[in-house]
Amino acid sequence: MRLTLLGRTESMANFRVALKALSVAELVGNGRGCYRRLASISLRSFASYVCPSSRAIIYEEHGPPDKVTRLVELPVCDLKENEVCVKMLAAPINPSDINRIEGVYPVRPPLPAVGGYEGVGEVKALGSGAKYLSIGDWVIPSPPSFGTWQTCIVKEENAWCKVPKDVPAEYAATVSVNPSTALRMLEDFVSLKAGDVVVQNGATSMVGQCVIQLSYLRGIQTINIIRDRPDLDDVKQRLKEMGAGKVFSESELEVKNVKSLLGDLSEPILGFNCVGGNAASLVLKFLRQGGTMVTYGGMSKKPITVSTSSFIFKDLHLRGYWMQNWVNSHTSNEFKTMTDYLLRLVRDGLLKYKTETVPFQDFDAALQKALGKQGHFSKQVLMFDK
Template identity: 45%
Template sequence: MLSQKSGLRLQHTFGSGSVYACRRLASTTAIPWPTFAKQLLYHRNGATTNVLQLEKNKLPEIQASDVGVAMLRSPVNPADVNAVEGVYPIRPPMPAVGGGEGVGVVVKVGEGVTDLKAGDWVIPRAAGALGTWQSHLVHAADNFVKVPNDIPAEYASILSVNPPTAFRMLEDFADLKEGDVVAQNGATSAVGRAVIQMCALKGVKTINLIRDRPNIEEVTADLKALGATYVVTDSSARLPETRAMLKKEKSAKLGLNCVGGKSCAQIVRYMGNNGVLVTYGGMAKEPVTLPTASQIFQNIKAIGFWMSQWYTERGKADRLRMVEDIAGM
């Protein structure tokens, strides 16, 4: 079971991909149910500092199929900010409560609900669907997935987006065996850190491409502590000694791209015949660069992945199984 001493140290995923914000409850027992909830709302799209406002609004009555949930932790992802700005594909009707993921405790249970009870910890069934930047919320029980309540709440709060993205890409696009290699850019991101740790648990090696920065030695040591095999910067990737070092390694079976542009092209250089390049982000706001020779002579395939789309195509049972797999690491 996932714990502070377990193999997958999710606290490290808060480094850059998820800026941690939380609401702390002293206890999850005997939590009173309020009439009003505090909500971080926006009535129009725009910069978060301009449009977000804290409001106190009355909670709806709990119907037979509903549960009342008190939020324990609510992280802040770049996608949450993009949603507020109006530049994310998921656009909730206005006014909207911000936040796409988080963990809460069930306090009230509708008379028709049989699979959840008071005290259970739950996360939204689909990221971005409920609005988690609020103290309490009422929704149909089917919109939640139960998660273990014996893991740190901050770990549970991110079981919707970043670790699942890493998990799905590693599971769905290549048959990875011990000794295989995965190459990725954006390795310091929340997904990148999760990829490193999940690969290390499988005995899969990772080539991790990151941006040059003043504290590169510190960042490299941090990623190595998570289990990174190789850490390469944009500038060191071009050095003869780096090329010689990586030439001795097996070619990557899977490439993961969240940057685009030249960084993506560099990842492709580490890949072997019949490899799969998965793009799940575009932080550089540049097109995916895939050399023609790599497509023709190496048969490298490029595909995109969006965690939200996976949720829309899969049932609650698949979601629950994935959460259990990640929490069990």
């Protein structure tokens, strides 16, 4: 492909050099109309076929994330007809990202791989066949996909879902996994109505915070179990400000009959477990006859132990949830409808969760926090240069 620039015909490879070499006098001397044509070429024709070099966090083997990851430079690449180039704005470090690098997650990309699984970016360049997106649109991977820890990503247009730009980037970057998991677990396992009660452990996690707020909007009460910690009273207060009904530490539930702590709340019909071990047993103790516990994580790396009587005499149901399965069995339009709904709640101030934004160049420090090596911190969200 060749482009004409102020009467000079240039190859695509030389276009950038020729464009930079133009003097102000050449631009002004050719008049405003010529400037508009030049702007059109530089913003559409040139940008539509080339994606700039990118910086990426990669790993070439599985192992400790702080040992096997490194920053590399990826070269400039041409766009194919149906591809778009997206400049990343933000991407989180999720526990599943860490597990993939460690090699213990059930689904992993082939090596070498770029880290990260969700995020938000801005469309910077379009292939000639792109039809639905425009330069400047904010997009998230749809479905979530590998490789978001890089400054620029090239994928086919249909791999992206447009999202509104009137929410903070860190929320758009994190909507695909944790808030979506909370919504799906509330809607897909038990038919809940106003006045019902759900119980969960890991209530301070992003999913846990979303469960509290989404339940509150529906008139559903929550019983929330958190680990013992020095700032226990402050954490309880923050969760109650989000709409939590009751909040207990694990040690406060070391009583013979946990249901005596319910007060005027009815027995929960649904429970969520992301910890395992004793914390999962506490969720089971609260459930009413025929109740369901959904497991979506195992942070303690300890198994779930269930008494025989819980199955025979209480008819409890144990289920599992994995967001990837939902994504695989639903359309991109259904995914977009869900994320649009959640981001509307964010925009309206009805859904909030705590994150810690970190410049991309400080990835190593963010990773140490995500690994829990510097104490308890909020979810780390990498923010890319604008």
